[in-house]
Amino acid sequence: VEPLAFPSQRRLPFPTHTSRDSINSSPRRHNADEEVEAAPMGLLEVPPEDTNRCVRGCCRSDAIPLHLPAASFSLLSPIARGSESTVYEARLGGERAAAKKPVLSTSDDLDKFHYQLQLLCEMDHPGLAKLIAAHARPPNYLMFFEYFEPPNLADKIHVEEWSPSIQQVITIASYLAKTLQYLQILGIVHRDIKPANILLDKDLLPHLADFGLAMYQKDIKSVSAENWKSSGKPTGGFYKKNMVGTLIYMAPEILRKDLHTEKSDVYSFAISINELLTGVVPYTDLRAEAQAHTILEMTYTEQQLTSAVVSQGLRPALALPESGSPPSLLSLIQRSWDSDPERRPSFGDIIEELNVIQKHLVTYSCPLSSGSVNLSRNSKAEVHHYQEALNWFNQGELLTKKANKLDYAVNPWSSSFDQSSVSVYRPTLSWGSFATCGRRETMEDTHFMLTCLSEEKDVHSFGIFDGHRGSVFLKSTF
Secondary structure: OOOOOOOOOOOOOOOOEOOOOOOOOOOEOOOHHHHHHHOOOOOOOOOOOOOOEOOOOOOEOOOOOOOOOHHHEEEEEEEEEOOOEEEEEEEEOOEEEEEEEEOOOOHHHHHHHHHHHHHHHHOOOOOEOOEEEEEEOOOOEEEEEOOOOOOEHHHHHHOOOOOOOHHHHHHHHHHHHHHHHHHHHHOEEOOOOOHHHEEEOOOOOEEEOOOOOOEEHHHOOOOOHHHOEEOOOOOOEEEEOEEEEEHHHOOHHHHOOOOOOHHHHHHHHHHHHHHHHHOOOOOOOOOOHHHHHHHHHHHOOHHHHHHHHHHOOOOOOOOOHHHOOOHHHHHHHHHHOOOOHHHOOOHHHHHHHHHHHHHHEEEEEOOOOOOOOOOOOOOOOEEEEEOOOOOHHHHHHHHHHHHHOOOOOOOOOOOOOOOOOOOOOOOEEEEEEOOOOOOOOOOOOEEEEEEOHHHOOOOOEEEEEOOOOHHHHHHHHO
16 A cells, blocks of 8 residues: 655645635635735745745745744744644734644655645635745744634633534534635545634634645545554544544544545534534533543443444434524534435535525524513523424424323314404413533523413413523522
């Protein structure tokens, strides 16, 4: 089996750029002056394209400086450390930036640095963490990116315990899908899509980062079992000289040692969006990441989890409709993590479906009136309602008759009753999620309320299901 190829001398075409007016625009060129003006690099200038090259001459750009004066940058405190690189907060041309310093122990590491730099010089899209400069000559090999304030999406979910609205989930999913469609157009496969590699801007819009594993589809080679190394833990990654994915986000075909394709990225995208909906680490019911990984490693060996995903169709617990997730969104997630890559939708299909869901999604806050929930000054009950054809009056009548096994001689709860009749009960149902701490599969703090039972203004029925904070709900309601 041939090793993974990182061609060190192959020249790429000139970089293509996208308009920042649209996150899904097709590639177009900018001239160097236009891009320099937009990049946050202070007084740094981009040399002429014919001289703006890495030390090998294989990487070049008309928009991104590839050789920096020593006085133009400084590395500050580390942001993140990994086995292959360290990311620092940095100053570049007087501006804040994130600097990635790779660990270059072998010639293969150096080949990989230049290959990644070629990829990054080729890309320009608002949904990416943008490369703004590089130092591609010894002794300090560095890449500089736009700086995003922490947390990333994983920390937002698991450390800050963020519970996004359905509208926010759809927005993040749409932006991310459009970014991945852009990579598909360029023939690039990311190969490590997960919340930890998704950065958030001040508007909570996603920006895909970490292209250390990304490759052109045409350069991806078959990987044999003999060449795989692993950490032995289900939360770790697989290696073949370089890591080729994080296990709990990896598609079954990758675990079977098949080729990584765009549809493999679709699978990882689905796992990540479901994680955003549920708030828990995949294959666990825990929100805290460190604790969840410990439990996961105690529950499965790497081989057991791999076998379950590949042979038994194991997937993370799907978000429940009771959480407010539109059934069409849950269906999209399930189809996107199908075992057969050919049955998964493309990113173009995903974008179209998310647009339809967005049009039908209505997010609102319960008004403080009859049928609503009175909350404390610092609390807000947000109800996510997906419009579907369902007659709650008829459903209620049928369920009541079934429960009591009686045929009532009363008028049904329907639009056909006599509006002048004062004896007919017309219920108002309010429901929603009071908790602000999660969308866990079985731990949702959900309530319902039926007001004015039998037309008595002071008689109400309410229920709280599985609530950590049920007492808080009661205090704020009564």
